[in-house]
Every structure is written in structure tokens, then in C-alpha cells.
Amino acid sequence: MFEVIQISAFKDNYIWLLRMGGAATVVDPGDARPVLDVLDGKGWSLDTILITHHHADHQGGVADLLSRFPATVLGPASESIHGIGVPLRGGETVSVAALDTRFQVIAVPGHTLGHVAYYGAGCLFCGDTLFGAGCGRLFEGTAAQMADSLARLAALPDDTAVYCAHEYTEANLRFALAVEPGNAAVRQRAEQVSERRAKGLATIPSTIAIEKMSNPFLRCREPEVVATVRRREPAAKDEEAVFAALRGWKDSF
Ligand code: ZN
Ligand code: FE
Numbered sequence: 001m002f003e004v005i006q007i008s009a010f011k012d013n014y015i016w017l018l019r020m021g022g023a024a025t026v027v028d029p030g031d032a033r034p035v036l037d038v039l040d041g042k043g044w045s046l047d048t049i050l051i052t053h054h055h056a057d058h059q060g061g062v063a064d065l066l067s068r069f070p071a072t073v074l075g076p077a078s079e080s081i082h083g084i085g086v087p088l089r090g091g092e093t094v095s096v097a098a099l100d101t102r103f104q105v106i107a108v109p110g111h112t113l114g115h116v117a118y119y120g121a122g123c124l125f126c127g128d129t130l131f132g133a134g135c136g137r138l139f140e141g142t143a144a145q146m147a148d149s150l151a152r153l154a155a156l157p158d159d160t161a162v163y164c165a166h167e168y169t170e171a172n173l174r175f176a177l178a179v180e181p182g183n184a185a186v187r188q189r190a191e192q193v194s195e196r197r198a199k200g201l202a203t204i205p206s207t208i209a210i211e212k213m214s215n216p217f218l219r220c221r222e223p224e225v226v227a228t229v230r231r232r233e234p235a236a237k238d239e240e241a242v243f244a245a246l247r248g249w250k251d252s253f
Pocket of ligand 1: 053
């Protein structure tokens, strides 16, 4: 099994570095500098770059990394990804030999249309699709697409470690509390997360089990979620409409 190292970038991005022996893979390197600092500091080389979607804070460092290392870039086929060598649509299984790991590529349209997630060795790298207690904004896809994508991720094993690309959990839990004030799991997680953030610690990875208990976007069938949403939008009749109303509310929360 590889080691997962958290690299902070920009204001609240995480670049995940997966390392086995002296070979590293990075997920969504929006910035090369902090990645090169780790690689050079440890004397590791970069073998593979996994990209979840085209936004600059997820691929902006690829060119500089490729100028230092002949790494293979995997990413969504339908998006403009710098240096892409292995275009993906979702549904593939890709082998990263240097990590001795096979990743399932999962299509998760919604935040962007080509967005993919990588699942392997009990770890999920989901970019800006599933966040700690939240989900990505709908920049390109529809609410229905995002709800389907999240359902696919929620169907992974409960103990899957969820590595998303931003530290948004604390603010997301404030929203989750407004949606489900009666959910003890949300209250408990909000306390734990506030304590960690006060110490400057990451709240990622979480697990699929934690997200299913406390992430309102995975809970659009729960009576309290439905009731809260319908007080704001009485026309939200089915699960998909509840999800769309919730996502719309969060955009202005
Ligand atoms: Zn994004
Ligand atoms: Fe992002």
C-alpha cells in the first residue's frame, strides 16, 4: 500500500501525493512548487499525475512538473488537460505500476462535464465532486447529473477514505446544521472539525460512512432534509428536486 501525503496549495486546496518507495504520483497538482519541494526534499521522483477535471487549481502545475519529470498524465478525455497521455471517460481501470495499484475511474459529471474520480486501495480521489459534508458547485453539469455522480460515490464501501481537493468541511457543516438541526452526527462532526481547524489540522480524509451520516447532499431522502427544503421550496417534490433546491440554497448560504 502507498503512503498518502497531504500537500496544501493556494488558500484551501489539497494536492495528494501517493508514494511507494522512491516513486510518487500526485493528484490534481494545481501548483508545482509545493509538490517539487516535497519531491526534492525527499529525493523522490514523479511517475504519474492524476487529474480529476480541467480547472486551473487542479492542473496548473502540470507543465512545470513535466519539465522536471517524464510523468504520465491521466485525466478526462473531454476536457482540456495539459500534457494528457491517457485520456479517460470513466468506466476504465488504470494500473499505476509504481504504486502497485489499480484505480477504477468513475465518471462524475456535475461540477464539470468530464470530471472523473479515482478509486483504488480503499481510497477515493474525488476532486471537486464530493467534499467533506458538501459537494462541488454546478459549473457545467445539471443537478441531476451531480446527484447521480454522488450516488455512485456513496455506493463505495463505507470505510473508503475520501480525499477531496479542498478544505471546505467547516463551512459545509454550518450549512448541514441549517439543513438538519436534529442530526446528532452533524453536530458531533461540526465540533470535531472546529477543534481540528482551530489547531490548523486537516479534516480530510473522511470516509464514505461519515459522509453518508452527515453530508446533506447524500441525504436528500431523509425526512428532516426533505422537510427543511420544502419549507423553502414547496415545489421540490422528488429526491432530485430536493437535491437541486439544496444545491441552489448552498450557493447563496
Ligand atoms: Zn473545480
Ligand atoms: Fe477546485
